[in-house]
Amino acid sequence: MTRTPPQTITPIRLWRWRRNPLRRHGDLVEAWVVLLTWILVVLGxxxxxWAAASSVDSALAVRRDQVHEVRAVLTGPAPKTAPSRGGYDDDRVWTKVRWTDAKGAVHTDKAKVSPGTPAGTSVTLWTDGSGRxxxxxxxxxxxxxxxxxTGVLVAQVTGTAVWAAGRLACGTLVRRRLxxxxxxxxRVGPEWRRLSGGRG
Known part of the structure; x- marks a missing residue:
């Protein structure tokens, strides 16, 4: 007895874009939704x-322009031991420092230095336009x-959001088609059963 080889169904690629009697309007709409979704995922x-990365880069550049480096000196010796404040603080201590800005004005503040640093030691500080x-x-x-x-994260989040919106739209179209x-x-089922003699 000869066995009939099983028939394989070859999928027709891009069938939603081709004219055929089985294609519905919703199929074409779904194809456009999928295409636009992927375009927006990539380009959007x-x-x-790029916009987020440019914004961060500009903000960092402005920040660099608003501060400048100064050399200050310790007005007294730094404490020899750092106070214990848990594991989140470094081993440095706060001590008073003094510097003169470009206009000749003298400023004093506190800076972190190594314990036991002697008075008169020069340290580097960053100040803003008001000398703080x-x-x-x-x-x-x-x-x-x-x-x-930042650019990679924003691109990924944006692409994921657009893809999720496209999937939601396609799901709505599938439910409508069902x-x-x-x-x-x-409407057709009863007539189909009558013509087929009650089978199916």
Whole structure:
């Protein structure tokens, strides 16, 4: 007895874009939604990442322009031991320092130095336009890393959000198509059973 080889169904690629009697309007809409979703995932994510990276880079550049480096000296010896404040503080101590700005004005503040640093030792500080001490700006390597990471993160989040919106839209179209099939089958089903003699 000869066995009939099983038939394989070859999928027709891009069938939603081709004219055929089985294609519905919803199929074409779904194809457009999928295409636009992927375009927006790639382009939207890239543009959002670039915009975020540019914004961070500009903010860091402005920050670097607003502060400048000064040399200060300790007005007295630093304490020999650092107070114990838990594991989140470094081993340095606060001590009073003095410096003169470019206009000749004398400023005093506190800076962190190693315990036991003698008076008169020179230390580097960063100040803003009003002469207040501020944290040092990010280095060029740190700025580049922060800019790149921000751009990548924003691009990924934007692409994921667009993809999720596209999936939600496609899910809505699929549910609508299934509802249309149920409605059509409720009309055609009884006639189909009558013609097939009650089978199926």
């Amino acid at each position: 994510g890239a543009l959002a990442g 001490t501020v944290p040092p700006p990010a280095s060029e390597a740190e700025s580049l890393l922060q800019t790149v990471l 509802a249309e099939w149920d409605e059509e089958w409720s």
